[in-house]
Amino acid sequence: MAGPLTRLGLGDESPEQRQQRITAGVMASVYRQVPQSVLGSIFGSMALVAAFWHTHDQNQVLQNQLLIWFIGMLLESLLRLRVARAFRLDPEPAKRAKMWASRWVAIAAAAGLLWGVAGTLFFAPDSPLLQLVLLAVILGVAFGSLTLYAGYRRALFLFLPLAVLPLLVRMVEQHDAAYYSAAIVLFAVFLFTLFFGRNFGETMSEAVKKNYENEVLVEQLLNEKRLAEEARRAAESAIRSKTQFFAAASHDLRQPLQAIGIYCSLLRKRAQGPLEPLTKNLSSAVESLSKLVEELLEISRLDSGAVQASKQVVDLNEMFSTLRQEFVPIAAAKGLRFRERRAGLYVETDPLLLQRILRNLISNAVRYTTEGGVLLAARRRSSRVSLEVWDTGPGIRRDEFDRIFEEFYRGESSKTETSGGYGLGLSIVRRICTVLGHSLFVTSRPGAGTVFRVEIPLAPRPPRARAKKAALASATLIPLTDHLIVVLEDNTEILASLTRLLTSWGARVLPSPKFDTVLLQRLANESKVDLIVADHNLGGPINGAEAVFRIRELIRSPIPVVMLTAVQAQEVVGEFKRQLQARTSADPSIASNIALRRGEEPVVLQKPADALLLNSTIAQALGLAPSAGADRPATSAA
Template structure:
């Protein structure tokens, strides 16, 4: 419908800016006229849009006239000289003056309309005001055809017919946006000419009258069709605007729901990670104490359950990190052969436990990717293949495709039906696990794969046939030039034992604080466990010669200060520079970004004892 709005082409200087802006802007125009808020399931009929459409039609009527009214002012300067020799001079001049006054009166009416900026409810009233003036204009033109009729001068007669016909045709464009104005104008402009021609009384004159009547009916039909096209275009425009508004509202609701989900997940993860942290550390300590005792099997089962929970939290954390866009990629040249070797080492125990054959086909090439994230992608795909293959083989390999490498993971499992292929990369979507058996996975592995490949700019594809297995393929660009080997996932060197390492623990949760202290002391560390920085300084005063060699601090401390602030204040107080490790139970992006900005190491609850031990061993001693 916007193509019918003249202001979209160019706005004349005399038009107010508000009108052109509103007509060009679409939504602002609707706000000036009316602003309904309707549900999508309400029937959008012509009656529903009638008032709004009338408002736009009247606005277009006044706009057309304001842009082209100067053409009407040319009529008297043309008609008066041509007919000067055929009619009395005084009536002819008076006719020209009255005609000019009528045009200027409509121009003033248009200016009042623009100044008033009427709502849609008043649009018909303004349209009828214009219609009355259109009827007056028709009377003036009709009188021209009646008393200027020159039956004995063929050139003047032809001019009169041409003038009336051209003016009537042009009026179809002027008045068609509001059909009542055209209906009032056209008959009054042409019918006096018909009456005057009938007075001649000859057969040619009668046929001329018939022609004028047919022309009038034809132009009325043209004006009606043109007006209907304009009306329909406005209806379609308003329908589209309503649909856009409704879809925008639905999209905003979906975004709010997604943000609420993320906030809930972050809050729930933080609250659940506190006891999980303590449970994980205490389970690790319990394993050491009951390694040869009668409760060994029971402890092993507890440990397996804890590991399952840790896996769930880790997967949720990965999703949260990807949603928060805080994962930074470090691309480089990655040895694909070395990467596949690491994948085979990681996956072999799981495949062997299920009685599956794991075959890895290596090729000597380098790819351009992030070694850690690419390894995570392939680990998830291989783990998914092993989990869903009851017997047979899981094959991992790669092949060149021009300037890219296609890494494939195939299995001989049950396969995936075609109707599920578009959804398997969604969170928590599992094809054959309606009972949510955790042994069949959590439904997050492939979702993480899709997000990581999108982050890296790689592509992931899947082909599957029920009963024949599935093939997942990741396409990665070849590295421009072979560089130094980037280890797939990194390992780091192993430092001396933890015996005697002085560690300051800042944790406001009593259970987690106690669990950390017990675990660290079990490893031979010299631990001071405090609630916050004030408590740490208080305990340190009781040990004048004690200084920490590392700080483990929760990101959120109960005192209202963050662990980053507490660590910085302690380091400044002691005037030392030692490693600081942040421990967070949040999945929101705030702690992730804060840790990156501080330069401190960040661990997420629950922490596996092995991970914490490895981290402490790798920390530089001071």
């Protein structure tokens, strides 16, 4: 797998290429010192020439030698400057590091040779003062050039011997004790300088190497940061695209499913004889398709962060009662027992999301259990409550514990089952547990059954227990005889089917694809409107919420409303609040005509909603059936 250095193009460098880059760094450090070193060499050579020229003004041969030597020093200094300038202008010195190093070695050899010639030619045994000047200049140049040549060891090992040893040899040739002593001191200084220069060069090379590694690291970090930023932007863009896609899909998929569901309800009412089982099977297929679409959209909402938890104190006894009423008949139809173990506990969680978790777990347990039963239990564990769903089904192998939470995965033991299921239920459960911050565990014994456990923080019992919810709406349809209902729906198929359905329930229907002058003219002939059923998106500048308030203003009555839409309930409620605030701020006197004093305003049903739920909701809004209550200002149903 490619690492970060490989992605940056650095991981492909060979050791030789890396050494070339280090050598180029050393050369850069050396060549930067050339101007200062040239000045030192010129001043030293000028001092030497001046001292010997003045004392040997009658010696024409020595003066010519001094002049030639000084010209050589000037040429060497000029060559050094030109090579340093060429190095600075090289766009890629690392590729030619060996060439620049070789040139520097040649320059060091030339400089050392010139100073060695000076020590040989200008040695004056009869003038101690001139010898002292010569020794001082050569040693000064040698020491002064230490940092210049020590950066590259080969240059140092050529320059120092060539510059110092010729003078040392001349001292030894004098066969004098004083010169022997001076030679020994000079040789010791030479060795020390050579040793110090070698260590200095190693330190310098190591510093250049570290600097190179730091540059590589900085470059790597910058590129990694750039790659991370690009990945983050790409992920954000993908999430936005995914959210936009599923928002559109949510509306576009639910619209035809709503129409098909309504048509199926009408067909079942009219079907007789051999058509009756066909319409029943068609309704079952539509329900399965609607369930699959809802589960896919729910996964999308959970992944995109659109689902936010609203935690509160929840009475588990009430929730268990609701689940018992739902699943006892389903379990009994399969010959299973549905049992519960209550503990009279309260937990802090989101009631709707927790109920969704338990409903999915119980549905799976009932679906894959053929004998025995299902147990829903609540157990207190210190400061937490463990909600458990037990079954006596086929069980799950241990190596499948992680995979069962993947989308569309069905365990080996469940693949032989023919009863529904798309492998999405547990995936949704895990995502909701993540949103709520609840721990999810599973234990199982193949052939004996499975236990799913959700751990939730325990909450203290509230001072006054919340009143029990009213009984669920009856399974029988409630007549809507002679009630006038305005239906706003931009989809003509859904509008037509909804009109027929409401009419079959006895209602008088005033259908319209949008809020326009035609609708206003028809409303002008009506003295009372009992209910408005509206989609939120009406395909024009006026949305469903604004249309509701305009109708209320026209009729001068806070008409109840049921929003039947594919738009999320939070968005619809927010738009209602904005419309109400804008209107009451402009004219507070109309508040009584446009605002219902009810906490559940507006009631929001998510498409596709089945006929029984729609009938029950409309009946409750009209006061024909007891309200089931709500914990939130908007309800949604799938």
